[in-house]
Amino acid sequence: MLPWQRTTWAGLADASQLPHALLFCGPAGIGKRQFAERLSVRLVCEHETACGICRACHLASGGNHPDILVLRREEGKTEITVDQARALNEFLVLTPHLASRRVALIADADHLNRSASNALLKTLEEPPAGNYLLLVSDSPARLIPTIRSRCQRIVLRRPTTEEGLGYLKERAIPDPDAMLALTHGAALQAEAWPRDTPALAVRLMADLEAVAAGTQSALDATEAWHAVDLDIALSLLVDIAANLAQSVLAGAPASAMPAGWAARLRVLASRLDLGQIFRLWDGALEARELAAAPLDRRLVWDRLFTLVEARL
Numbered sequence: 001m002l003p004w005q006r007t008t009w010a011g012l013a014d015a016s017q018l019p020h021a022l023l024f025c026g027p028a029g030i031g032k033r034q035f036a037e038r039l040s041v042r043l044v045c046e047h048e049t050a051c052g053i054c055r056a057c058h059l060a061s062g063g064n065h066p067d068i069l070v071l072r073r074e075e076g077k078t079e080i081t082v083d084q085a086r087a088l089n090e091f092l093v094l095t096p097h098l099a100s101r102r103v104a105l106i107a108d109a110d111h112l113n114r115s116a117s118n119a120l121l122k123t124l125e126e127p128p129a130g131n132y133l134l135l136v137s138d139s140p141a142r143l144i145p146t147i148r149s150r151c152q153r154i155v156l157r158r159p160t161t162e163e164g165l166g167y168l169k170e171r172a173i174p175d176p177d178a179m180l181a182l183t184h185g186a187a188l189q190a191e192a193w194p195r196d197t198p199a200l201a202v203r204l205m206a207d208l209e210a211v212a213a214g215t216q217s218a219l220d221a222t223e224a225w226h227a228v229d230l231d232i233a234l235s236l237l238v239d240i241a242a243n244l245a246q247s248v249l250a251g252a253p254a255s256a257m258p259a260g261w262a263a264r265l266r267v268l269a270s271r272l273d274l275g276q277i278f279r280l281w282d283g284a285l286e287a288r289e290l291a292a293a294p295l296d297r298r299l300v301w302d303r304l305f306t307l308v309e310a311r312l
C-alpha cells in the first residue's frame, strides 16, 4: 500500500455500499492503477480485505483470477477498441467463477475510443448486479461526459515531497530529489524513468544553449536527440521552457526544480528573447500532445531547436 493512499483506502466503503462504477483520477505516475488493482483484489478476496493470504488473493496477485478482467490498450495500439469494450460487457454479465462478484478494470480509460465508450454506456447505466467497473484516468476530461457522469469519482493525490522522497529512497533510486522534481512529485513515474534523467535534462539545457549561442547548429543538436525517448525528452523540454519563461518574467525559476538549475536557466534565458521562449514552450507542448502518434522524431527536434537558433 502506497503510504499516500492509506487514508483513501481506509475511507472506502464495504463492497455492499460501494458504487458499481468508480473513476480513479489524478496525475500520471502516482499509483492510481495500483490502487484500483488493489481494490479489485479486495472485491474478490475471501475476506473482502485484499488479505494477501487467501486463494483469491494469490490468484489475483498473479493476474490469474477468473473474476477480474483488466482492459488496457493492446500493444502498439493508441486506443481501446470497441471489441475490447464488448468483451468487457460480456465478461460482466457472466456468473462469477470463484468470487461472489466480477470486477473489470480499465487501466487507461482516457484511451477508450468513441465507439468503445458508447459500448460501455449501457453497462455503466445498468451494471449487472453485484459487479464492478473500475476506470483509471490521468485526464478524465478526455472521457465522454456520459461516462464521467455515471461513475463516482475518486481523486487520488500526489505524494507529499517527504512521502515521495521516502518512496524513492526505499528503492535506492539515485538523485531522488532531482527525479522527484522532474516528475513533479509523481514518485512512481520517477521510479520508472531512466536513472540518468537528471543528466539528460542538463544535457538538453546545454544543447539549447549551444544552439542559441550559435556554437552548434539545430541540425547537429537534432542528431543528438532524435534517438532519445521522446516522451521523457519532451516532458523535460516543457519544464525547461516553462522555467525559462518564469525566470524571465518573475526573475527566478519555479522553486520545485532540481538544485543547480537556476544558474543554467539564467544563462540560457539570457540568450533568448521572450518570443523564442514562448514559441519553444508552445512547440514542446504541441509535440508532446502529438507524441502518441508516430512522429518523425528528427523533424520534431529540428523544428524545436530551430526555434532557439541564433540569428547570425
Ligand SMILES: [Zn+2]
Pocket: 045, 046, 047, 048, 049, 050, 051, 052, 053, 054, 055, 056, 057
Ligand atoms: Zn484475500
